[in-house]
Amino acid sequence: MASAPAPPAAEPDRASRGRRAAEAAARESYGRLLAYLAYRWRDIAAAEDALAEAFASALTAWPRDGVPASPDAWLMTAAKRNLLQAARHAKLAADPAVTILIGEQEGMTAGPHDPPAIPDERLKLLFVCAHPAIDPSIHTALMLQTVLGLEAKQIAAAFLVKPAALAQRLVRAKAKIRDAALRFEEPEPSELPQRVHAVLEAIYAAYTLGRDGALDTQSADLADEALYLAQLARRLLPEQAPASAEAAGLLSLLLFCQSRHATRAGDAGEFVPLHEQDAARWDRAMMQAANETLWQAAALKCAGRFQLEAAIQSAHCQRAFTGDVPWQGIAALYAQLAARAPTVGALVGQAVAVGEAHSPVQGLALLEQMDDAAIAAYQPWWVAKGYLLARQGERAAARECYVRAIGLTELPATRDYLLRRAQALE
Amino acid sequence: MKYMISFFQPMSEYQRLEDPKQVDAYRGAWTAYVEAMFASGLVVAGDGLLPPSAGASVRIRDGKRQVQDGPFADTKEHLGGYFVLEAPSMDVVLEWAARAPSSSTGTTEVRPVMERQG
Numbered sequence: 001m002a003s004a005p006a007p008p009a010a011e012p013d014r015a016s017r018g019r020r021a022a023e024a025a026a027r028e029s030y031g032r033l034l035a036y037l038a039y040r041w042r043d044i045a046a047a048e049d050a051l052a053e054a055f056a057s058a059l060t061a062w063p064r065d066g067v068p069a070s071p072d073a074w075l076m077t078a079a080k081r082n083l084l085q086a087a088r089h090a091k092l093a094a095d096p097a098v099t100i101l102i103g104e105q106e107g108m109t110a111g112p113h114d115p116p117a118i119p120d121e122r123l124k125l126l127f128v129c130a131h132p133a134i135d136p137s138i139h140t141a142l143m144l145q146t147v148l149g150l151e152a153k154q155i156a157a158a159f160l161v162k163p164a165a166l167a168q169r170l171v172r173a174k175a176k177i178r179d180a181a182l183r184f185e186e187p188e189p190s191e192l193p194q195r196v197h198a199v200l201e202a203i204y205a206a207y208t209l210g211r212d213g214a215l216d217t218q219s220a221d222l223a224d225e226a227l228y229l230a231q232l233a234r235r236l237l238p239e240q241a242p243a244s245a246e247a248a249g250l251l252s253l254l255l256f257c258q259s260r261h262a263t264r265a266g267d268a269g270e271f272v273p274l275h276e277q278d279a280a281r282w283d284r285a286m287m288q289a290a291n292e293t294l295w296q297a298a299a300l301k302c303a304g305r306f307q308l309e310a311a312i313q314s315a316h317c318q319r320a321f322t323g324d325v326p327w328q329g330i331a332a333l334y335a336q337l338a339a340r341a342p343t344v345g346a347l348v349g350q351a352v353a354v355g356e357a358h359s360p361v362q363g364l365a366l367l368e369q370m371d372d373a374a375i376a377a378y379q380p381w382w383v384a385k386g387y388l389l390a391r392q393g394e395r396a397a398a399r400e401c402y403v404r405a406i407g408l409t410e411l412p413a414t415r416d417y418l419l420r421r422a423q424a425l426e
Numbered sequence: 427m428k429y430m431i432s433f434f435q436p437m438s439e440y441q442r443l444e445d446p447k448q449v450d451a452y453r454g455a456w457t458a459y460v461e462a463m464f465a466s467g468l469v470v471a472g473d474g475l476l477p478p479s480a481g482a483s484v485r486i487r488d489g490k491r492q493v494q495d496g497p498f499a500d501t502k503e504h505l506g507g508y509f510v511l512e513a514p515s516m517d518v519v520l521e522w523a524a525r526a527p528s529s530s531t532g533t534t535e536v537r538p539v540m541e542r543q544g
Contacts, residue, residue, distance in 0.1 A: 160520050377466060377521075406455060407462025412530040419454050 027228070029072050030149040035125040036118050037079055039184045044128075044146055045174040046083060054078035072118055122147055123236035124184045126229075130198035131182050138173045139202035140209075145170060147232070148225055158209045158222050196233075196243040200250045200306060203229045207254055223261075227254050234293075240300070248297035249307030255290035256313035259283040271413040279320040287317050305341040308333055312349070327357035344370070348380050352387070360388040379408040383418070390425060399425040428470060428539035429511050429519045433528035434503035440477045455527045463509060463522065472509035503532040510539065 030051070037047035054075045068074040128134075129142040141159065144150045152170060156163035176182075187195040203226050210222025230251045237244045263277040294310050312333045315326050334350035347370055355363025367375075367385050375381040386401030402422040409415040442448040456474075463469055475481075478497035485492040497504060506528065513519045516536065523534040 160524055161517050162520070165516065377462070403454075403458045404462055404465070406458035407460070408525055410524045410529070412527075415455055415527070416451065419451055422454070423450070 027148060029075070031122050031125075031147045031232075032118055032120055033072060033075055033079065034146055034149070035121040036076070037083065038128075038146065039121040039124050041083055042181065042184065043174075043178045044125075045171065045178070046086060047079070048146070050079040050082035050086065051075070053082045076118060120236065121184075122232060124186060126199045126233060126236075127187060127195055128177055128182055128184055130195070130202050131177070132195075132198065133180060133182055134173050134176060135169075136198070136201075138169050139198065140205045141166060141170060142173055143199075143202055143229065144206060144222075144225065147229065150225070158206075192241065192243045193246075196237065196246060197304075199233060200230075200246055203233065204250060204253075204306070207257070223254075223258065227251075227258060230254050242300055242302040245297045245300035245302040246304040246306050248293050248300075249304060249310050252290045252293040252297060252310035253306055253313055255286050255293065256310060256317055259286035259290060259317065265413065269413055271411070271417040273417070274316065275325070279317075279323075282317065282320045284320070287320065290314065290317075305337065308337040308340065312337070325356070327353055331357040344374050344378055345380065348378075348384050352384050355384075355388045355391065360391040363388045364392075377408055379405050382408065386421070390421075395425045427513065427515075429513055429516065430508055430537050430539055431511060431519055431523055431526075432508045432535045432537075433506045433526055433532070434535065435506045435528050435532040436503055437478070437497060439506075439528075439531050440504075443477070452527075459526055462525070466522070468511040468513050468518075468522070470510040470512050472507070474507035475505060478504045 034044075034047055034051055037051060038044045041047050057078055058071070058075060062068070062071075125146055126143060129146060130136075130139040134142070141152075141155045144155050145152065152167040153163050156166040159166065186192075206229065207223055207226035210224070210226055230247070234244070234247045234251045237247050260274070260277060260282050262283070263279075263281050264272055266272050290310070291314060294307065294314060297307050297310070312330055315330045315333065319325050331350065331353040334346065334353045337346045338350045347366070351363045351366035353363075354366055364385065367381065367388070370381065382401045382405035386398045386405060389398035389401060399422050402418050402425070406415055406418045406422065409418060439452070442452040460472075460474075463472070479495070481496040483494045483496065483498055485494075511519055511522070516538070519536045523529060523536050526534045528534050
């Protein structure tokens, strides 16, 4: 990746572990606190403001008075005070939400030695962020902002949109949630699969953005954030519910992809395509975890898109154990995936798998069947076509496709790789 | 809506043109980008510019003319070319901006074009 993630050994182990633990704790508290406040208050933006203010007062109070026994309870009390103050200003004292909050405010002052646990309402927050009444294009951004506390500026960079425009869309979405009084409850069992799917789609979108682009955060890249959300969704959903099968499927998929993370760039940061990666260096423990998760998903007997995608990645990872890529099986999985979720990515993947399993001509035929408008600026389509044409010995045509792909490539390492491929065909 | 997309590069990029080992990669990347851009059907107008050394700048200060040969010492990144695009949204143009080689080495700027009155 062009963002050139720092090699894991770049800093002393302990310091790095400590830093990561601190970040994870901060992220956990932020998401939990915000979810709880937003759930009670039914106003995400107001809850965000109140929590931000509470964090700001902590910065002055804690160095002065010492860190409280339960930092979360302290932050929660401060944030609630801020919310109530704002409500008083707006003369909302008769609002039932205020009454509920005041009641709890009293209940929560149980003394510093026995801090009450803050219930985890993050699943409800995830469901609201991916509510059918909210424009799907903003689901992912809402989750990243509310559950993870990322700034609009960072999210805009990942999405490649103007930060001011994204900030405005986020404000509008939150206002809609508040004004339309969208339900913060967990969905009815009958609508659960659909609602879970929307949540998982948004998490997957975050992962692909992180994988394909570069997110400018100091701590971790977007792929890690998405992995965290996938783990969260998996953990918070009831394990035996059929809708959990896809949550496990997504988690498995992301774990498989992450297990190959270290080999995607060479020593000089150059791009290394999947088939040239050193499979011996893939993370075996992570692949194992991914496999187990996929088996748990399969046991629920409720097949779906993410389980299929995970199975495809599982097949690619077999090379680490057997030395071979089971292309026939991959092509069959892609056929199922394309029938279920015919995204541009799935169709291109299917064409390449068919090209490998059967013949380049058959793969090329699948590529040609795709919609012109969808592929004109879709870089992987041109790479796939160039690759299959080259396999067939049509060097000039293959080169032309690679040149088009170069013009559509964002990351310099990938561009250099494709330039070399094109040059080799001259 | 029309947008102007401008490509700014540091001098080190122009120097690649004179390095026999780098000139092909440099030209290859830009040629491919420009071809893909034209294939998109969004292009209204566009040009590449000769290197800054071929240009000059004019300033008038205290009523006195100042004319200077390029490259201009007080500028770190130099305009290398531009396109005017007719695009459905800023988002689409930003996607094209990200693909420009100048985004990895310098800056690619996107600006909406002012509508003419009357």
